[in-house]
Amino acid sequence: MDNYGIRPLDNYIFEADWQQLYTLTEHWLSDLYFYRDDLRFLHHLIDNYFKWLTKAENINKVVALETSLLVLDKQGVGLIQQVKKHLDHLSGLIDDPFKYDSHTFRQEHQQLENDLSSFVKDFRVHRKSVFEITEFLMDADEVKSHLLK
DSSP: OOOSSOOSSTTHHHHSOHHHHHHHHHHHHHHHHHHHHHHHHHHHHHHHHHTTOOOHHHHHHHHHHHHHHHHHHHHHHHHHHHHHHHHHHHHHHHHOTTSSOHHHHHHHHHHHHHHHHHHHHHHHHHHHHHHHHHHHHHHSHHHHHHHTO
């Protein structure tokens, strides 16, 4: 299991106070907004090159990539909603430490971190694919001819 946050201890989630977990979770939310914006850029990049394509194999590659980005978009939106809800719960715990079962909540926090880590890994793979296919398409004769006009 890879850890998304920087944990000073292996058991950080189970030893940190609520305020520390709240701060960590705020960073997650900020990162998710960044990834959401970066996904918009990737869609825009694909759209700009897609319109010049004429070869079926290139169109199929781009359509498959765009479809996988849409799935990633949906995952990102779901994670943003989960993190916001988690922040609300953490806020409640800061105000009333006995509001939720501490151990269960910390396990949920750990699972959310794992989900975020998985999302980031998928995002990086897709981002790399977009840049690779964009580079390939920029070098392709069919796109070059349109860009040089």
